[in-house]
Amino acid sequence: MKYSASFPPIPKRAFFLFLILFIFFSQSVIAIPGNDPGYAVHSGSYFSDFFTATHPSIRSIEIPGSPVKTGMDDARPLEVVLDEFDRYLDGIALRNLTPGMAVAVVHGNDTVYTRCIGKKRVGYPDPIDEDTVFQIGSNSKPITGAVIARLVDRGVVDWDNRVALYYPGFALHDTYAGEHLTFRDALSHRSGLPSHAGGELMVPFGYEAPEILYRIRYLEPATEFRTTYEYQNVMYLLAGEAAAKAAGKNWPDLAAEEIFIPLGMHSTSARFVDFISAKNRAWNYWDNNGTFEEIDPLDYDAMSPAGGVSSTLRDMARWVRFQVGGGGMEGDLLLSSGVFAETHALQTVISSSDTYVSGYTLGWFYSFLDDGLILDHGGSATSSTSYVMIMPKEKIGIVVLCNKGISHSLPMAVCYTFRETYLHGAPRVDLYEAFRTTIDPSFDEIQPLDALPDPHEGALPPLPLRQYEGAYHSDYYGRIWVEQSGEGLHLYTGANPVPFTLSPWEGNTFREESSYTAVNFTVGADGNASSVLVGMLNFNRRNGTFVRVQ
16 A cells, blocks of 8 residues: 555545545535525525525524514614624523634724634633634635735736746646636636535545646636636635745745734634644534534645635624725725725626626635625535625625534524624524524535445455455546445545445445445456446546556
């Protein structure tokens, strides 16, 4: 067996959770059950019909004592809203929906409200505070857009420069797209690649950034270049790495020098080691059938521009003040007005009608509704979640950090409850329940898998297990290894030293025991396996077939 041990070990019981979670990273487009386009929402956009509780997915979950208030043409007094919002958070705390949460509201250049709830670690006394460090997942993306904006302002790069000029050797399966892809294309999710492309090259294959960016050329596009929104992490990795090369820096240093240090975000970093070594950090959890189960944090350095930032409530409030303040804070402009405005401008349309348009900017989801514009983003990182919402017209922003995942439906609901309360009065429905029932099932849509049941009585036995052993290759995924282990097999992927366990299921079909998906071997004329189809890696343009090479 030959493989690199550079990838951090992950507990087997959580391995498949990590695989799904990394590919997910942050919600992109969600369709409310029924596939009714009129009720489509993405992570950050919603439409008025959704909040009337007429849709079956949220009907009958009204909040007792929260009457609907309508007909309000103007926003309500902020101090009244904050008082109501504080009582709402009292209820969230009592429901025990997350081990810990930190919330801040910004108005103009001031942080007007902060609230910390719960504990950094279950079973320990230390409370969450404004300086507790959380992984923020895909809320790294707006930061990446702002870092590149700083370079645009100084003429180091331009939004419409071809990325390959700064990252030589980069290519895509669509040769024209690879040669002509710009920073604008990469940041606005219109590369043509299938949704969430490349995430599986980090988890479970354990590749570093250069290997990920090399192998992405072997993935066939899902759409034509510059025609369709498809949410990506790998394109943010590319944009960040290309910008860093243009500036002569590494990415974490560039992010610190361009954004974190100037904004006074002293506890914020794009390096995993800074998160894991922080004395005041949140521990990560997921809800396992009503029990908060601790999950080891995952090192996202290989995709840092897409999701590798960690930060605190205090620092994120400063980031939100920068966004609300038009690219400056406390009277100092960090970005020119034109370049800053470009980061908030709609670049790629996701959906639209006579009453709304939703899309993506250079780092933010964009929703123009009948009651105003929203810029927002969610983030998920191994069971910590975040949500940031900007209300440009009102000069208000809100940030929510949680140390529970997987979905960011809770911090998203907190943000939207504040907005609804501010503009219209208390929402009719419990938005957490509404978003949970629409967002959480979308995990299955990102990586749809067919689970195998337990083997049936009388199932055909496999061949002698040594006949499946060996190395197998795929251009996109690279190499996997299969070894005998007891009465089953171990499957090793790329640079990851932690194996998947394969149990005999029926003949040459084995079951991978974290996802319950099929691993099908094809046997050659010599009686040994000649190829293998790994079910959990065979989805959405990814070809899970590996050919034996030794």
